[in-house]
Each structure stands twice: as structure tokens, then as C-alpha cells.
Amino acid sequence: MTVDYAELREGLVERLEWLGVIRTEKVKKAFLKVPRELFVLPSYRSEAYEDTPLPILEGQTISAPHMCAIMCEALALNPGDRLLEIGTGSGYHIALCAEIIQGDKDASNGILVTVEIYPKLAKFARENLEKAGYGALVNIVVADGSLGAPTRISFDKILVTAAAPEIPPSLIEQLNPGGRLVIPVGRFYQDLKLVVKGAGGEMHIKSLGGCVFVPLKGEYGVK
Numbered sequence: 001m002t003v004d005y006a007e008l009r010e011g012l013v014e015r016l017e018w019l020g021v022i023r024t025e026k027v028k029k030a031f032l033k034v035p036r037e038l039f040v041l042p043s044y045r046s047e048a049y050e051d052t053p054l055p056i057l058e059g060q061t062i063s064a065p066h067m068c069a070i071m072c073e074a075l076a077l078n079p080g081d082r083l084l085e086i087g088t089g090s091g092y093h094i095a096l097c098a099e100i101i102q103g104d105k106d107a108s109n110g111i112l113v114t115v116e117i118y119p120k121l122a123k124f125a126r127e128n129l130e131k132a133g134y135g136a137l138v139n140i141v142v143a144d145g146s147l148g149a150p151t152r153i154s155f156d157k158i159l160v161t162a163a164a165p166e167i168p169p170s171l172i173e174q175l176n177p178g179g180r181l182v183i184p185v186g187r188f189y190q191d192l193k194l195v196v197k198g199a200g201g202e203m204h205i206k207s208l209g210g211c212v213f214v215p216l217k218g219e220y221g222v223k
């Protein structure tokens with residue numbers, strides 16, 4: 001029996017809208033487009049459209065779709081944004097972001113950089129992104145992302161998909177004035193924080209609720 005993934009994807013999007021976590025047309029369009037079945041391990045493909053995290057390599061997980069939706073909405077992604085993700089994992093979340101930032105053929109000036117600490121996962125994500133058609137849009141870097149991206153550019157939006165004990169200072173530095181950072185902060189259970197950098201560089205921090213992520217590793221990660 002062949003599985004109709006497009007139909008399962010539509011069902012998931014309906015549930016996420018009903019939950020109130022998909023709130024805008026652009027996030028909805030991205031969820032309807034990105035094939036999550038290409039970002040999970042083959043043995044989990046039948047569960048690709050369950051709203052749950054799933055194991056990937058190196059003991060890590062692909063985040064639950066509702067969490068990706070909450071984070072995408074909180075970042076208020078726009079076509080042409082410069083986005084940094086810390087924690088590439090499967091590549092699914094950055095594919096959703098690529099769809100919003102670069103999905104429109106006219107919006108070719110956005111930048112997507114994602115940092116992964118495990119080379120094996122960077123390779124997994126690269127293959128998944130290529131299969132799904134996002135290979136050319138996303139720059140994957142193997143590094144300790146708790147130190148920020150190893151590049152001199154700064155970003156409009158920063159997405160952290162692993163739990164940090166505190167907000168790494170390097171990420172605040174790499175955020176443009178007017179920019180937004182979404183990050184789970186805490187050890188066992190975390191608080192999802194939205195940080196908005198004011199035009200003068202001042203920080204406004206808001207809590208978006210509880211969440212559970214795998215721990216951030218590295219210099220500013222969980223020891």
C-alpha cells in the first residue's frame with residue numbers, strides 16, 4: 001500500500017491550526033510544502049506526520065511539528081531575512097524557514113546558515129535537504145554553535161533548537177538591532193524565550209511557555 005504523504009501533511013497542518021500554533025499563511029504554506037518524511041530515519045517514516053519528536057542520529061531528535069510552528073511564528077520570519085539556526089539535526093526546521101525566507105522566487109536575497117556540532121548529523125541534514133530541494137538555499141556549518149556562527153555576518157533572526165542553561169552572549173552579539181532570537185532556556189525542563197533586540201541594542205525578553213529540548217553542547221552549553 002502506498003502512503004499518501006501529502007494527505008497526512010494536510011491533516012497535520014489542520015491539527016496545528018486547530019491548536020492555534022500555526023497562525024499565519026506563510027507558516028501554513030511552509031508546513032504544507034516541506035516533506036517531513038524525507039527528514040526522519042527510514043524506519044520512522046510511517047510516523048513522520050505524528051506531532052511528536054522522533055529519534056535521529058547521535059541520540060538527537062527531530063523536533064515535534066507544533067514546536068517548529070511556535071518557533072517559526074515567534075521569529076516572525078520574512079522573505080529576505082538573514083537567519084541563523086543553532087542545531088541543524090535533521091534539517092527539517094531550517095527547510096521550513098527556507099520555504100518562508102526564500103520560497104518566493106523573487107526573494108533571493110535572504111541568507112540561511114545552520115550550525116551543527118556532529119559531522120554525522122550535518123551530513124544527514126545535507127542529504128535530506130538536497131532530496132527535498134533545499135540544498136542550494138541552506139549553508140550548513142560544523143561547529144560549536146554555542147559560540148555563534150563562525151562568520152562575521154550578523155542575523156535578523158536566530159533560532160536555537162537545543163536547550164541552553166543561559167542565553168549565549170555570542171548569539172546576542174550576532175543579532176541585528178530589531179532582530180529576534182528564540183531559544184529554550186533551562187536544564188531538564190525549559191522555558192522557551194523570545195528575545196527582541198531593540199533599535200538601540202536593548203533586550204526585551206518574553207517567555208513563550210514550557211518545552212523540552214535536547215541539551216545544547218559546547219562552550220555555553222549544559223555541562
Ligand code: SAH
Nearest residue numbers: 062087089090093116117145146161217218
Ligand atoms: N532543528 C533540528 C532539531 C535539532 S535537535 C531539526 O529540525 O531536526 C538539536 C540539535 O542541536 C542536535 O542535532 C544537536 O547535535 C545539535 N547541537 C547541540 N549542541 C550544539 C552546539 N553547541 N552547536 C551546534 N549544534 C548543536
